[in-house]
Amino acid sequence: MSYSKNPLVGIIMGSSSDSKVMHSAAIALDEFGIKHEDQIVSAHRTPTRLPDYAKHAEKQGFKVIIAGAGGSAHLPGMIASHTTIPVIGVPIMVYNDKINSDKFKFSAFGGLDALLSISEMPTGSPVVTVGVNKAANAGLYAIKILANEFPELKTKLKKHKEMQHKSVLKESDEMKKLGLVRFADKKLKK
Numbered sequence: 001m002s003y004s005k006n007p008l009v010g011i012i013m014g015s016s017s018d019s020k021v022m023h024s025a026a027i028a029l030d031e032f033g034i035k036h037e038d039q040i041v042s043a044h045r046t047p048t049r050l051p052d053y054a055k056h057a058e059k060q061g062f063k064v065i066i067a068g069a070g071g072s073a074h075l076p077g078m079i080a081s082h083t084t085i086p087v088i089g090v091p092i093m094v095y096n097d098k099i100n101s102d103k104f105k106f107s108a109f110g111g112l113d114a115l116l117s118i119s120e121m122p123t124g125s126p127v128v129t130v131g132v133n134k135a136a137n138a139g140l141y142a143i144k145i146l147a148n149e150f151p152e153l154k155t156k157l158k159k160h161k162e163m164q165h166k167s168v169l170k171e172s173d174e175m176k177k178l179g180l181v182r183f184a185d186k187k188l189k190k
């Protein structure tokens with residue numbers, strides 16, 4: 001089996017508003033050449049789609065589901081209760097660009113509502129969660145799960161870590177050379 005032929009990851013989100021945040025999960029998977037299938041499914045607005053999606057995910061052979069939702073974020077937990085496929089939840093700080101008034105664009109609790117909704121699952125139906133809006137981490141975590149099965153992904157993850165290490169060292173060298181004030185000035189001007 002290959003990870004680049006058929007989708008092994010299902011990405012779902014409660015609303016099109018979430019695509020602004022959730023596309024970072026897709027970017028992480030794309031960087032590693034992992035196929036994913038992306039859909040909008042809402043436990044609240046399309047409740048009958050939940051069991052259908054869970055069946056679809058199992059039939060397709062998805063190994064991981066990444067589920068993003070904001071506010072009263074029931075989607076990750078409800079999907080998890082319909083399937084044995086591991087679910088990674090992404091709590092989203094709602095940003096609804098369909099609303100004209102800035103006052104109502106954001107969720108009242110800045111993503112904490114979604115974080116708690118996703119993490120506080122009852123015993124017996126676990127969902128893991130990344131930080132608020134950290135969809136890229138959900139993508140990376142999915143890759144780590146898949147790497148148990150595909151050694152090539154493990155190698156790619158190690159390279160990714162090395163790159164991260166090098167990029168921090170490069171910035172540190174520059175900070176040392178310029179001094180913090182000039183470094184920060186330069187960085188904030190970007």
Ligand code: C2R
Pocket residue numbers: 013014015016017018041042043044045068069070071072073074075076092094095096097
């Ligand atoms: P709209 O911008 O469409 O009003 O959505 C979505 O994830 C989104 O962040 C606002 C927020 O509602 C969330 N939503 C859920 C669910 N369905 C939609 N949390 C669900 O089933 O959990």
